[in-house]
Amino acid sequence: MDNIGFLFLNTFLFCTCLASPPNFVLLFADDLGFGDLGCYGHPSSLTPNLDRLAAGGLRFTDFYCTSPVCSPSRASLLTGRYQTRSGIYPGVLYPGSRGGLPLNETTIAEVLKPMGYATAAIGKWHLGVGANGMFLPTRQGFDQYLGIPYSHDMGPCWNLTCFPPDVKCFGLCDVGTVTVPLMHNEVIKQQPVSFLDLERAYSDFATNFITTSAKKKQPFFLYYPSHHTHYPQYAGQGAAGRTLRGPFGDALFEFDNTIGNLLTTLEKTGVTNNTLVFFTSDNGPELMRLSRGGNAGPLKCGKGTTYEGGMREPAIAFWPGTIRPGVTHEMASTLDILPTIASLAGAKLPQVMLDGVDMTEILVNQGKSKRETMVFYPTDPDEKYGLFALRLGKYKAHFYTRGATHSGTTPDQDCPVFAVLKAHDPPLIFDLEADPSEHYPLPLTGKPDLQALLERIKKVKEQFEASMVFGESQISKGTDPDLEPCCNPQCSPKPSCCKC
Ligand SMILES: *[C@@H]1O[C@H](CO)[C@@H](O)[C@H](O)[C@H]1NC(C)=O
Ligand SMILES: *[C@@H]1O[C@H](CO)[C@@H](O)[C@H](O)[C@H]1NC(C)=O
Ligand SMILES: *[C@@H]1O[C@H](CO)[C@@H](O)[C@H](O)[C@H]1NC(C)=O
DSSP: OOOHHHHHHHHHHHHHHSSSEEEEEEEEEESSOOTGGGGOSSSOOOHHHHHHHHHHEEEEEEOOOOEHHHHHHHHHHSSSHHHHHHTTTOOOOOOTTTOOTTTOOOOHHHHHHGTTTTEESSSSSSSSOOOOGGEEEEEEEESEEEEEESSSTTBBBBTTTTTTTEEEEESOOOOOOOOEEEETEEEEEEEEEOOHHHHHHHHHHHHHHHHHHHHHOOEEEEEEOOOTTSSSOOOOOTTOOSSSHHHHHHHHHHHHHHHHHHHHHHHHHGGGGGGGEEEEESSSSOOOOOOOOOTTTSSOOHHHHHHHHHHHEEEEEEOTTTTTTTTEEEEGGGGHHHHHHHHHHHOOSSSSSSOOOOHHHHHHHHHOOOOOOEEEEOOSSTTEEEEEEEEETEEEEEEEEOGGGGTTSSSSSTTSSTTTTEEEEEEEEEEETTOTTOOOOOOOOOOOOHHHHHHHHHHHHHHHHOOOOOOSSSSSOOOOGSSSSSSSSOOOTTTOOOOO
């Protein structure tokens, strides 16, 4: 950018920040892969609103979540810290989990509250419910919450309707637990939830929140972790049967419609130019769902693995007047969202070890990333193995590889669960710019420059691991059926009587 443009942009930012701090809308898709959106090249997805965000905003090619499964990825997004620190491992939380995101972790909502922000969470929480709802969003800085507090397959679904007029959900989902509840703040409104009406309820709740906050001239933070496009796919009247891509495409289109409603509301209330909208996804596609699951595009494997398909995600930042439209190849992560939001809002960072870095430079100046490294933990991190892979600049080294059930059914033999844990010494090294599909490990023999790179990677790994203090595992605390949310707590026999 020329100097005048640079000066103008900075003056503009400075003034808007002084005038009123920016609003934040954080959109988080579920099990959506790198290749699933129209703007990332999918030929039959219908995502006009996400494509509009990409066309008018900044689209990332090298953006990472921190875990190939849900709960840990969400913990990192909201705290700016690897899940190993907060104890959200191994695997994910369940309806009756005793643990949850520890209350002494500071979420983005808690960073913004002291700055006078209104905060709301809508959709899939998946960071714990706990005794008396002690881990719900309302205990982690959110004024309001509407949603299913975990995955919508975490309850029997074989009799539930997923598409109009009465198409039953595909598959059984989890049996032996309560059906999934819809909660408003800490109260169950409906059990089981009505999938056909759910997206409408979320959209209305979200647009009301924006309108109310804008009218009061109160800055706001809206966190919308959608259930789309996690299994089982569902969609209501407005989206069902509308795409060429079948159930997955319809579910994605339904989420995209809500994004359209949010954008329209931002425009109507006159806050578009003072709002950062950020979109990304929690982990890679669940390939075992075949055509009902997502797509990793050119990337290797998907959900559950530490290959690129498991953790590299679509990401879009949209802020008219502040973020220039374009594409960035800078490396960034969900870890970086908390520090970036804090910086843009002029809020204090939590006084803890953060793994995220401020990416404001990338957003407003299409500048360089402060992030040089990304580490890849498996779904079950432990101190004995440490990280499975590490990206340094454009190179990624795999110290361990393993397939996953979630990535089953692919022709690539490295992806399914049958690909057991394999140690690599020396690590497999890939040049992700030349070979994003991780097909061709670089030959190290007789290559002194690559040997030097390997030494550097080992050193960075050592330093990182020396800084890593594993928090007490929240998920290993186990489950207690009495903790499963039940709208009629005294009823019997459970879980089937929990119906309202
Ligand atoms: C939260 O409390 C636990 C238990 O006392 C402690 O181990 C952990 O370091 C604390 N985490 C933070 C972020 O302060
Ligand atoms: C599912 O619906 C059928 C037909 O209404 C009913 O007979 C069956 O008991 C239901 N199963 C469960 C688990 O609710
Ligand atoms: C918002 O920003 C865009 C792009 O800079 C500009 O064209 C538009 O006029 C602005 N709208 C308002 C209401 O300020």
